[in-house]
Amino acid sequence: MTVRAEIRSTDGLEQDFDSIFLAHWGEIYRYLSRMLGDEAEDVAQDVFLKLHLHPPKPGSNYRAWLYTVATREGLNRLRSRGRQRSLFERLIGLWRDDADSGPEAEVESSDERRRVRAALATMRPLYARLLLLRHEGLDYGELAEVTGTKRSSIGTLLARAERQFEERYLAMGGSV
Amino acid sequence: MRCPTDGRLRALLDGGDADAEAHLRGCERCRRRLESLRARTHRARVALSALEPTSTPPVEAALEKVWHRAERESGMSEFGRRSLRPYLAAGLVVVAMIAALAISPMRSAAFGWLGIIKVERFEAITVDVSELPFHPANATGERALSRAVLGELHTQNPDSRPQKVGSIQKAGSVMGRQLATAGNRIAGEGLGAVYVTRPERASYTVDLARIQSALDREGAKGVRLPQELDGKTFTLNVPRGAIAVYGRDGQHEIVFAQGASPWITIPQGVNMDYVRQDILQIPGLPKDLVRQLQEVRDWKHTLVVPIPRGGSSRHVSINGSDGLLISDRTGELNVVLWQRDGQLYALGGHLSSDQALASARSVRYP
CATH class of the missing domain: 1.10.10 (Arc Repressor Mutant, subunit A)
Structure with a gap:
């Protein structure tokens, strides 16, 4: 079954997407976490959102596709770190969702x-x-x-x- | 066969290569090269394992978040998904209580709902934001909360930006009292900047019809709020606070903040004990959240600090005063909250928990 068929099939739509998500969420998160630190969850969500909204062509290796997108999104995020948030904002981030907390790489101790x-x-x-x-x-x-x-x-x-x-x-x- | 390249030997470490393997059997030098490559690969793997995340976000919660976003982006109803409905019915009011504590300016209203009269101690509650119908840190969620539940919040001072001052002494002058100062360890990092926050006085008048209408509109029919709240005005007063930022390299900053405890005026005729019980009994509220809130005994004098799952907290003693140590999920960012003689203090940054505690205990009071 192709990725598109899995994701777009009307029978059990959520289950099919869910199964891909469940199989690959952990590794994509870990990969991004090594690259980005605490921003990883946010970017990992972006990657799977793209899978849902714009799935790859039929017959694609979706694991490779996920890594390709994760690499691109992760690098984009690294580049956008030019404007670093102040520590104060990062401390405030403690009280927010962990997906939104400050970039770990910036607070690395x-x-x-x-x-x-x-x-x-x-x-x-x-x-x-x-x-x-x-x-x-x-x-x-x-x-x-x-x-x-x-x-x-x-x-x-x-x-x-x-x-x-x-x-x-x-x-x-x-x-x- | 000629001696294989490093690339071919490296590939051999990851899979079979019959020709290369045959060559190795007869070539001592290439066997040593292979072992050298193998050792380097191992060393790289060990080093990279330092980046292993300490935990992975729960996959079910992560999936729910992605679905939530996908539905929003594809134009589906934000509240149309099966698993969100119970949480929506869970009552926007309590969500507001939690979110508002974290988000200015809504924290003003949250203090009102929680009925804090004066902060004397702290309790942490763990919040799984995936259980909340709104993302508390999300601007859209904030607006939705504000619109749906809180209505209009009248602040006396709409400009809440902190004022930058030149020194701690000047901050003390602005605040009209002498301030506590960080101990030598923190002060030795160098003072980067000092800010004084503006006093805030916010009032909020409950309009039950408006709230009920918003709840019904969002699909939370059946949720009923205590009638005695209707038309009542709560007022929150947040005195000025001072924030000193130590460290100059932008990467190892330490923040030390202090200010008098905020207080609220609860209108006559409102029994906050009853109101609180009514709110906590709204059907469908996440049980774990209700349990944690109910376990806060002296809730009128307790600042409830929501922390996300993955973070941790524990009660600590800071020179005899009750305090709370909060750590992010990496354990690398730590903050200590404590109170002393009616003043609230927070100190945190890129410190280990022991360093944060030692720094908090070394603060010098006027």
Whole structure:
């Protein structure tokens, strides 16, 4: 059954969308959480909202599609962080829904997390994405689809990504 | 076969490659290269695991939120979905009580509903916002709440923006009293900015017909509010407060806020004990919410602080005064609330819970 059929079928419409959601919510949230911190839930909702409103073409690999959209939305959110909210607003955010609380990356106090995110942030973006996606368990075909690269290049790119990550991570004071 | 590239060896770690494996059997150097790559892959995985979220939002609640948004965006009735109806019937009034505590200027009205006369202690209640028919932090929800339930709220001072002042001493001058100051640990971070909030006096007159009409219109038929409230005016007074922000790098700021306790005037003829019981007995209210509110014993002197699920709180003692420590779900952002001699204090920021408590306990009072 194609994604479109699953999502758009009139029989059990909610159940079909729900089953996709239930199967992939956790991994998409975790992926975005690594990228964004506390804004992850908000962006993850955006991703599934897009799946509901604008599903991919019939026959698509919807897991890869979800990661593609999550990557795009996550990067958009990172770029829009130029106007950072004040701490005061973030404290106020404590009393709001956790989906709306301040971006975790901005309030990071964990040294290790900060080092890892800082290392990722200074890497070639493609390498950082590949590293996070592979860590999430995507296979080489899915990695190629989500990042728009050739499947046969994934091994080389991953080896370079891991080497670059280690260099940047050590430069940030990390230890291996 | 020639020695495989690093890329091919790296791919071998993730799956079979018969040719490469055959080569490795006869090539010691490539076996060492493979082990080196394997070790690096492992180190990267370990490092990345530091970014593992401490928890994942409950999937059912997340699904409900997405459906809620999808229905809104696709033009369906916001209240048309099966699972929201009971919560809508749950009574917008109590939702307003919770949301309003968090959202200015509506918190004024919420104090009225809760009947707080003077804050002497704190209680936290856990709120699952997915159970609420309105998203409390959502501007649309706020407007809807305001329109549907609260009606017109008359504030004496519509400009509620805080006033920036040059120092804590100047803030004290504006407020007409000497202020408490942060201890050395916080003060050592450097004072970034000081603000004084404007006094607020808000009155709210209950118009039962309007509220009932709004409830009926939104599908909450059957919800009836206490008649004795009709036409009664509640007045809330929030004195000036001072907010000092320490730290200069924008990433490690610590906020220390203080102000006198707000108080409300409850109109004659209104027994807030009865009103509260009536409101809490509205059919369909989330049971867990009602239970938590009912467990607040000295509710007239208790500030109920709603925190989202995932956050945590515990009672603490700050130099002999009752206080509340609130942590976000990462545990990296902590805030302490406490009161002393009729003044309320809040201190928080990117501190561990121990640091936040130590900082609160080191505050110097005039």
